[in-house]
Amino acid sequence: MSNWSSSPIRELTLSMTAFSIDLSNLVINLKFLNRLHLSNCTFIRSYPQLAMLANLSKITSLDLSHNNFGGHIPWNIFPNLPQLTYLELSSNNLVGLKELILSLNQFTGTIQEFQYTSLSYLDLEEQFPWKNLESLDISSNSIQGHLSIPPPSTHHYFISNNHLFGEIPSLICTLTSIRMLDLSNNTLNGSIPPCLGNLSFLLVLNLQMNMFDGTIPITFAKGNTLRNIDLNGNRLKGPLPRALLNYRNLEILDLGNNMINDTFPQWLEFLPNLQVLVLRSNKFHGCISSPSVRFPFQKLRILDLSNNLFDGLLLTQYFENFLAMIHVGYVNKLKYMEDGHFPYYTDSVVVTIKGFDIELEHILNIFTIIDFSKNNFAGEIPKSIGNLKLLKGLNLSHNKLCGHIPTSLRNMSNLEWLDLSSNNFYGEIPMQLSEMMSLAVLNLSQNHLVGAIPGGNQFNTFENDSYIRNLGLCEFPLTKTCGNNEAQPPSPSADDDDEATNGFQWKYIYMGYASGLVIGISIGYMLFSDERLACLMRKVGGERWLKFLKRKKRANGGFSRRRIN
Template identity: 55%
Template sequence: MGQLPWKNLNVIDMSSNRLQGHLPLPPPSTIGFLISNNKLVGGVPSSICNLNSIQSLDLSSNSLSGNIPSCIGNASDGLEVLNLGMNQLSGTIPLTFTKGNSLMYLNLHGNQFEGSLPHSLLNCERLEFLDVGNNKMKGSFPQWLESLPKLQVLILRSNRFSGPIGNPKTSFSFQKLRFIDLSNNDFTGPLPTNFFGTLVGMMDAHSDYLEYMEDAIGTNASTFSYYQYSVAMSTKGSNIEVEKIQTMFIAIDFSRNYFSGEIPKSIGRLNSLKGLNLSHNKLTGNIPPSLGNMSSLEGLDLSSNELSGTIPWQLATDLDQLEFLNLSNNKLEGRIPPGPQFNTFEDDSYGGNLALCGFPLSKSCSEDAANVPTLPTKQKGEDDEHTIGFDWKVVVMGYGSGFVIGISVGYMVLTDKTIDWLVENVRGSAQRRRSVKRSKQ
């Protein structure tokens, strides 16, 4: 890459080109340097820490390698966005996040980082988004992250984290958490009831207007550049990149671990949850009827466990937003309850449960299995023992087919029913996508 005319440039966006060679460095006065999705190679030089005015630094989706400078998290007191995801970086995460820093978004997804999460992240008191997925990190569940008062998104997927998530006496306090992805690790033990009971950010969430999780680059210019967070989702081999993250996105993915025991009834309190994936674990017992309280649920995957008993009728009658269901490969029995959404699912949603019967399976129910109680019809405004008394209205947005996703309070809408909904393989990434002119007074 030849000489570039850096002079008088504050925000430099060279993303999504075909740039090759080593990482160029802009002048120290730069406040936004976005050079993602290119073909840059080599290491990240320590001189990058001379960008003492930087607010947003995005080097993601290149082929950068080696260790990252220990000073990078403190290059500027005003650094709010640091995205190094989807490279070939290695080593450990620097331990030098100093107290009073401004970091809000940290994305290290898809590298080869090892070791454990540095406790100096506790100094990032403004941190909202943390993604260290798809690395080689290890250690126990970082419960200490609950001390971050603004943390909304936590992605640890596809690493080597292990051990239980607390115990029955553990006190949790993830007050603002909207999305958590622990999938494809080695976590063990029961799902702690206390953990789900404290996720108040997933309860009674609402928004009167659209917002997006973003960071403004610059404060005094006549035009602002907004660095918008995004989420990439993989659904059965299909990758979907959502470039704008709306402020209503709430989901839990604990799939592909070694969790055991019963599904806690307290999960039913998360009445604003859009996606729940507990598949490919060792969960036992019955499916709790309290899951029917999650009236906003659009995706439910409990497949490949050892769940037994019948399918609660509350799931069929109360989950009227459900777009994706997978209960396959368990030990469920009895008649599949009918319902507005349940009647739309194919037989593969229930496969591998040899004692299940009824539509849409080809196996007919015996007289005993068919004699199930009449399913109650819920009246408008009725509040029975199966309903949590939250006054929450779902805002449905027609944005065409695909996903509309948001983070801040947490909301996901799947508008194309042909796409299998899974809260699987979620990672955070970010793209600067728009410039907004400040309106004149």
């Protein structure tokens, strides 16, 4: 390599070499070098080798990432590199580096991209030398203090996973060219600056896992290009601003783990490109009304409403029209959601998969789940749910759902996990569910199921935990075998307390049925809420009488009805 020292080499790439390199001997006389990429190399010495870079006055692109450099960056390097436009020093051993203060130098060049790790302090104030900076990535360091704002020319600013605190400075509004802003996983607080909604080129706004409070800003200008809003894990309160409808390109909206108090934002169904909607662990409440458009949420792939206060029935109209969960044609080829948008950022989301909270660092376009767990949904599961043939996971656990488990679930050939636990399902487990060849995790525990557990295929792999507290179940994997009387419903026990507390005692049903179906339905209509009565009518086959009573009620101007809670 010593023969290269006098050669007019303009580009040198020795990444991932298997031999040791003495950087000082390699570059000390390469006067014409423009591009030097030496990532993943092994160097004989580290510092002061970095000082040798000052001889590369014509260098424009420098990549020394994934090496073993240590100590401080020599302060006298950058003044001699006036044409430097790309610099990457990420993934080194610069553990001794405590500060990077660049404001007191006399740099005249521009840097388009800067990446660095192992910082604990950063000063970008006022005299930041590179006025045409385009990308600044200093995420996953130990940077402390207030948030510094880079030059207005910045397109990408990544400073996640640090120790920043305080409010976002008002100077953030000067980043008129910003496209990706990632301030996640810090301890920033205060309110979110309303001006962020007016940055017309912004594609990604990631503020998750901070301490922001107040409400979500309502200033979302029309014509913006924003496609990813991640505000998960803050202290934001509601309601949601309808101005979000101005973001016609929005694909990901993650508002989980806040304190938002609102009804279901049904108006989001008008967003034509929405694919991920996460509202988990907030204070959303009320029922979900019928859709207002013909194909609501037609591109939705991930819908997480878990751990809220939703109630009412599961609407069949939605399950009939989640087109991206129904038709294979909505997936032309396998790809990640961010593919084709930008090379610097990856979309991510935390979801519950097979009982575990898992962060998907990439979201594959065939990954589809519905999680309605830990709410107060009631009534039966609509048969139309079987239309969701592309669904990977379905979690309806910890609700007040009742009725039989629909046999239409057999059509969900891609379903990998199904959780219906802690509800009020009764009857037998449909034998047709054994046709679900992709099912890896099943949880039907804490219901009122009876009869023989289906055998064969995936059902031979499920253990006792899938069926606990269903006293009427029998056969493998349980030790209890089915006899003549084994499959009868269990006698009332503590498991039925929840039903009794909510006024849903079946003795009234059978009494009303015995004394005349019309009388029984009339009594039920006065005593029960709509969703409970609907479940009752399906059980006794009185749907058409229920419709008759509703028409009569409208004709008579209504009649008194008391709801038992």
